[in-house]
Amino acid sequence: MWIDSHCHLNHIKIEEAGSPSDLIKRANDNGVDGMVSICCRISEEVDTLATIANGHDNVWFSIGTHPHDAGNEKEKAITTDEIIALVNRYDKCVGVGEAGLDYFYDNAPREDQKESFIKQINVAKETGLPLIIHTRDAEEDTIQILRDNGACDGKTKILMHCFSSNGTLARQSIDEGFTLSFSGMATFKKNTGLQDIIRSVPLNQILVETDAPYLAPMPHRGKTNEPAYVVHTGQFIADLYNITREELAQKTTTNFFNLFDKANKTLK
Numbered sequence: 001m002w003i004d005s006h007c008h009l010n011h012i013k014i015e016e017a018g019s020p021s022d023l024i025k026r027a028n029d030n031g032v033d034g035m036v037s038i039c040c041r042i043s044e045e046v047d048t049l050a051t052i053a054n055g056h057d058n059v060w061f062s063i064g065t066h067p068h069d070a071g072n073e074k075e076k077a078i079t080t081d082e083i084i085a086l087v088n089r090y091d092k093c094v095g096v097g098e099a100g101l102d103y104f105y106d107n108a109p110r111e112d113q114k115e116s117f118i119k120q121i122n123v124a125k126e127t128g129l130p131l132i133i134h135t136r137d138a139e140e141d142t143i144q145i146l147r148d149n150g151a152c153d154g155k156t157k158i159l160m161h162c163f164s165s166n167g168t169l170a171r172q173s174i175d176e177g178f179t180l181s182f183s184g185m186a187t188f189k190k191n192t193g194l195q196d197i198i199r200s201v202p203l204n205q206i207l208v209e210t211d212a213p214y215l216a217p218m219p220h221r222g223k224t225n226e227p228a229y230v231v232h233t234g235q236f237i238a239d240l241y242n243i244t245r246e247e248l249a250q251k252t253t254t255n256f257f258n259l260f261d262k263a264n265k266t267l268k
């Protein structure tokens, strides 16, 4: 059993890959029995994500603002308490985010990104749900903000999603007890630095994800990604660890339910 810990079911174009129901069925047929569909804009996506999750077994979702969307006026207007209320309203909302900082694209002013990030750290601390972090070209500020806002207290659950940062942030994340999730990027031949990082992550701190529709793993690179493809990334990472695919599937699934423990309540 595999779990895709991070996908965007509602961003996958129906004309390219089918409806969310088609995608979920194909995933299930390939041994991917669960997935979390991740929110980027609270003001626009929560109803859609809740409907998809409520209509399918073992499909969960998160609530949060992506750093790219942190400058959006509607996102900025949503308060910490409002997000907490929303998170608690849905049994199938199991995480907060994706939050974080992206200084590569700088799609939102950095001050807005930081403010949104801190707001979501507080939601994660208040609700006990894991905070799903996107970080790109912002390693130092990411760890600093987490530390300054009490997220490195050993209790707050932190997931570094689609980990592709440097060895320093990898080491700090491992030491802080964060979970690191790896996507199809790990399977790209030239990413030897990332492959070395993966080998250094303790097996109880690792998850796999697609980040679909983005970043399809080999052998589907360049195509529309979908949750079913997480098995390719899983096979590749199992080989890096020199363990069987079944062992990695079991390990990452156990890790998933430890981290996203609210998902156990609605597990079918």
Ligand SMILES: [Zn+2]
Pocket (backbone or CB within 6 Å): 006, 007, 008, 038, 098, 211
């Ligand atoms: Zn994402």
